[in-house]
Amino acid sequence: MIVIRNARVLTSSGIEETSVVIDGDTVAAVGAEPEANGHQVIEAPGAWLGPGLVDLHVHLRDPGQTWKEDMVTGAKAAAAGGYTALVAMPNTEPPIDDRVTATAVAERAAGIEDVEIVTSGALTKGRSGEELADFDGMYDAGIRIFSDDGDSVPTAGLLSRAMAYLLDLPGALVAEHAEDRSVAGTGQLHEGAVASRLGLAGLPSLAEELVVARDLLLAATTGTRLHIQHVSTVGSLDLIRRAREEGVEVTCEVTPHHLALEETAVEGLDTNFKMYPPLRGRDDRTALIAALRDGTVDVVATDHAPHTTAEKEVPFEEAPRGVIGLETAAAVVSSKALGKDPELFFERMSIAPARIAGLSRHGRAVEKGSPANLVLFDPDRRWVPAGFASKSSNSPFVGMELTGRVLMTIREGKITYEGGSG
Amino acid sequence: MSGLVTLHGLGRERLTGILDKAEGYVGRGPSTDFSGATVTNAFFEPSTRTRLSFERAAHRLGAHVMSFSPELSSASKGESFKDTILTLTAIGTDVLIVRHRLADAAALAAGWSARPVINGGVGSREHPTQTLIDALTLRQEFGRLDGLRMAIVGDIRGSRVARGHLIALPTMGVELTLVGPTPFLPQENPWGVRTSTDLDDELGDVDVVYLLRIQAERGSAATIPSIAGYARRYGMNAERLSMMKPTGVVMHPGPMNRGVEIDDSIADGERSLVLRQVANGVPVRMAVITEALEGGR
């Protein structure tokens, strides 16, 4: 048995300062403490105890690019970041686009202990944007989230056929990476003052918004559930708000880096600040924070995208896109966006993403009988990210002082991470 | 180490110092002899004129020149940019001149190389020696830089020369106006300079019309419907020259597209400073190499 005392616990009736007893894979008691000795007792005054974090958007690079990351190291990074469940994107090599690959990946994921890994599947065969992937086969293998992440489905016709088909598969969700390639071109960073000054091709907000607008129209027409990945512009937020008012079933995510950083961070052309969508302007960042608070944005997802130092130590325009995020997300989100509000923190980082992904053992208030998938988080602890559990260290937050540190992560009653003292 | 990666952050005094030093080399030999020194031209992008000009400058200082071009090296076999820089440094050079199509190449090379790096033109970001050459040429022509007005005409968005000018010429007192069709003007104007799509409107006010090459190879031709249309709206011809002040001059960093951005009569006319710009390339690069060699020792 594990006893966590005096933490601020997210219960079904809100935050309570109380004790929590974990027995086996469930929460055995909230409020009452066991009599006998011999339990592991953790004193956690001031720390937040709530459901383990859930990330709707990670790249585990497994299979195919395991020099960057694999399921084992990705799971360790997740545990260190307070996560108990992940949705892995299907842009692996080969891509997850049929029953055989989906089954094989799901079987290996089932053997991972540190975190529950759910894989998503491609929308188009080979992620080539040409024909529909094997939805039935992947669905039978347990996949519910479908995305060509890294690319948008290039044509409206193909995406509308995907949406129409997936409407018949209960619980299926279309997740879109919004980027019109004809507008994005060779863009490297946000099309703003920094791009103009440095003379690099810009990625206009329009490249994202065109696809968001198209996808919302298609979702409105077909009635399929739609999730917009890594929203980054004021314009996208406005489109999503309007569509929701008109009854479109749409959810969306924002990344920690878009909440914390702006285009000016790219001025030095450090490749650890290169990602898609790019870091945007001040107005965008402010709007994203407001939207995350008011619920326009449902969840924070990291878009954890590992690349090795050698791959990133190249000229900016030749560097791959993406940054890691699992191990810094909790600190960044609590301190830079949500104003240390534990209820809102767990809603956006755990409860809502678990609901969207249909993960019934995650994202639940801590009460007697609930699954022991938990995170203990100290919102005030200061630390500077240096080494990572991930195989890669391409984080924009390296060397930056952050506030808020995961103290312990528990998956199905087992401690998967314990630390935060460094 | 005193290479020249960027003019950004250099004050008027420092910039004037380089111009004065270059002026000292015009028509005269160097006072210091750098025989025994090695200067490496690391040109990852083809450029005959700039490479020859740096070479001539190094020779006049008595230095050896090594030349590197990627098509003749392992860079074409996939050797990384970093490895190439480390290799060139390890072979033994006192100064590395880097030209590259990528914006951060000179800064990265300076970080990796133990020797001073001179930016020989990178990305669409900066071409510092060209900016210094043009400043020197103008100073010779007008006796000053302060208060001069220059219209830079062409694909500003894709021009390393224009961005270098935007970094340093205002510091030396030159007032810039950017002129071109909207697809050629930068999307944002962080410099706060004047912009215009109508060249004829600007001609009466400026001392210098600075024409940029329409660079088909850098993709600028792809963003406008036709070169002929551009030539009609922005090409410098006799009629446009007559709209300028009598003291007004025309400049071009070369190579020129005659009949597109500049007519023969202008290019070869007496108000063209083009050949003086080319000639000034050598003393300016001598000054920059001298500073690098002195700083590297």
Ligand SMILES: [Zn+2]
């Ligand atoms: Zn994406």
